[in-house]
Amino acid sequence: MKGFNTLITWMFIILFVITLFFLYNQLEDDRHVYLGEDAPLPSELHPIVEDRKNILIEEAAAINIDVFITEGNRSIERQNQLYEQGRSKEGNIVTHARGGESYHNYGLAIDYALRNEAGEIIWDIHYDGNHNGQPDWFEVADIAKDLGFEWGGDWRNFKDYPHLQMTFDLSIRQLQKGFRPSEAIPES
């Protein structure tokens, strides 16, 4: 009889774990939608990325940093052109992503620069325009990370200092297959 009770207890535990597993997957699915292989690419930023971008600009302005967004959503054609820069065309390599391989193509990434006191757009990561002893560029990156962005300056192999993205736990592979972040993600 004792062995029987132990068996029943274990069966309940296993059932419980299986139920949790399914509930968890259900939650995961709520974060993503599948639009199919021919899913159209967005022509603008994802609303949450757009929202956080605006907050980033405001919060930076509050500490006297003028953030200038140089790029947001990017077409496949433009991505392919950028990819050729430093390869078949002149210039420095600016990306390792071909068309469809960048979060910019899915409205999930932005690039930033700074505007100095003279009103010029600069890419100087050491510039300290608010004179607080810290480079403005890194202060902006810190604000962005607090807002949920992943920063290209943290990447190990190819540091992309102007780049900020929100992946919503979707890989490029999944995005290419037609998965998209659901827009109903609760505000954090």
Ligand SMILES: [Zn+2]
């Ligand atoms: Zn970028």
